Amino acid sequence: MKNISVHILFFCVALAGFSDSATASQIRVATFDVDATPPVGSELAYDPVRKHGEISLRCRGLTILGSGKPIVLCAIDWIGVANASQDVFRDALAEAAGTTRDRVAVHALHQHDAPRCDFSSEALVHELGITDFDLFDSFFQRRVIRRAAVALKDALKGARPVTHYGWGAATVKDVVSNRRILGPDGKVRVMRFTTARDPLIRAEPVGVVDPEVSLISFWNADAPVAILSYFATHPQSYYRTGIPSPDFPGIARFLRGQGQPKALHVHFNGAGGNIGAGKYNDGNTENRVLLAQRLADGMHSAWENTEKYPLGDSDINWKSEPVSLPLASHLNEKSLIDKIVHNPPEGYEAITQLAYLRRAKSGHKIDIACLKIGDARVVHMPGELFVEYQLAAKAMRPDLHVAMAAYGDYGTAYIGTEISYAEGGYETSERATNVGPDAEADLMDVMRRLLGAN
Numbered sequence: 001m002k003n004i005s006v007h008i009l010f011f012c013v014a015l016a017g018f019s020d021s022a023t024a025s026q027i028r029v030a031t032f033d034v035d036a037t038p039p040v041g042s043e044l045a046y047d048p049v050r051k052h053g054e055i056s057l058r059c060r061g062l063t064i065l066g067s068g069k070p071i072v073l074c075a076i077d078w079i080g081v082a083n084a085s086q087d088v089f090r091d092a093l094a095e096a097a098g099t100t101r102d103r104v105a106v107h108a109l110h111q112h113d114a115p116r117c118d119f120s121s122e123a124l125v126h127e128l129g130i131t132d133f134d135l136f137d138s139f140f141q142r143r144v145i146r147r148a149a150v151a152l153k154d155a156l157k158g159a160r161p162v163t164h165y166g167w168g169a170a171t172v173k174d175v176v177s178n179r180r181i182l183g184p185d186g187k188v189r190v191m192r193f194t195t196a197r198d199p200l201i202r203a204e205p206v207g208v209v210d211p212e213v214s215l216i217s218f219w220n221a222d223a224p225v226a227i228l229s230y231f232a233t234h235p236q237s238y239y240r241t242g243i244p245s246p247d248f249p250g251i252a253r254f255l256r257g258q259g260q261p262k263a264l265h266v267h268f269n270g271a272g273g274n275i276g277a278g279k280y281n282d283g284n285t286e287n288r289v290l291l292a293q294r295l296a297d298g299m300h301s302a303w304e305n306t307e308k309y310p311l312g313d314s315d316i317n318w319k320s321e322p323v324s325l326p327l328a329s330h331l332n333e334k335s336l337i338d339k340i341v342h343n344p345p346e347g348y349e350a351i352t353q354l355a356y357l358r359r360a361k362s363g364h365k366i367d368i369a370c371l372k373i374g375d376a377r378v379v380h381m382p383g384e385l386f387v388e389y390q391l392a393a394k395a396m397r398p399d400l401h402v403a404m405a406a407y408g409d410y411g412t413a414y415i416g417t418e419i420s421y422a423e424g425g426y427e428t429s430e431r432a433t434n435v436g437p438d439a440e441a442d443l444m445d446v447m448r449r450l451l452g453a454n
């Protein structure tokens with residue numbers, strides 16, 4: 001009788017274990033991280049690399065497995081990944097992960113002492129026979145893309161189970177301010193860029209910003225696997241040094257990585273097109289460390305505020321919608337070609353504009369996506385997006401935790417709000433934007449659909 005009781009007990013324990021494993025989440029996460037620092041002599045966004053500094057540029061990301069086709073999120077310390085570069089980058093990661101391009105998001109952090117990546121503009125330079133102009137040479141960029149794809153594929157072998165996700169948010173103090181200071185007539189009176197040496201300009205009000213940093217974390221029981229952070233700002237403290245730098249967001253990411261070394265920290269820049277550190281940055285190089293520490297403090301507070309939730313297969317979802325944005329009225333192929341041919345060293349903006357113009361006219365659409373993780377949502381957006389889009393996305397679903405990653409397809413350049421095109425200022429000038437004011441209505445509509453806010 002005693003032996004029968006023991007066998008029944010073992011059977012019940014085994015059955016319970018089988019039941020637990022059958023109902024447990026099948027979600028797994030694989031992380032990857034490669035060096036994205038260009039070699040000496042190659043081109044940064046504005047200057048050649050003359051030497052390397054103490055901290056490298058990174059290309060980091062993760063793959064979410066177990067809920068439909070894999071989902072890939074990637075963030076890179078470059079000024080932007082534009083046009084055909086987005087296709088090549090996302091296709092490479094998709095192939096490595098065994099998924100499709102529409103389930104891959106690639107975002108830049110927009111540091112200025114960092115490379116450009118625009119294969120469409122590179123093709124134009126060759127087509128037009130422009131020589132002695134190396135800004136869009138892509139040998140190094142293509143190598144990074146290949147290495148990132150290899151690293152992702154290798155990481156799949158060690159994908160870790162994820163049982164919970166976490167959400168945390170906190171206010172970052174004294175880092176961001178709006179760049180556009182309006183006058184009594186409603187027009188931009190002065191621009192407060194990321195360095196503001198004039199104390200009167202720094203004294204202007206903060207303006208419209210989103211000072212919140214948001215953290216999404218993936219956990220295997222009590223062990224953090226990956227941490228995703230989202231914060232909207234132009235990331236410059238100072239630049240044009242000839243030394244590749246991830247600037248203050250990259251330093252903040254490094255500090256938090258040291259605080260949580262078991263989890264890969266991947267940082268995304270939010271809708272920071274019209275905001276930066278100008279109110280708190282007079283150009284003193286010491287400010288880079290100060291800004292980094294303030295952002296890291298905010299990240300730490302968000303980490304401390306994190307609440308964990310069970311994560312099941314049905315808690316992960318990905319929706320993507322291709323969108324055609326209205327072209328800026330000033331984009332004209334003939335005039336752009338004239339500018340490029342007659343003044344190529346100063347015509348790099350015209351090259352990028354022509355590349356985007358041709359791409360849009362070919363019928364290409366930009367993928368805008370939304371990642372669901374339980375009650376959290378991340379909206380993946382293109383270009384140098386105004387912060388109002390990020391604030392609008394949060395307001396559309398106040399019942400959810402909403403974050404935004406911008407600086408996806410950089411081909412659009414700046415994307416202002418409808419009213420901003422009439423206000424003037426740099427961001428909506430002819431040299432800075434490739435889309436028209438009607439882009440606001442299109443983007444707001446797609447955000448509502450993706451967030452289920454209709």
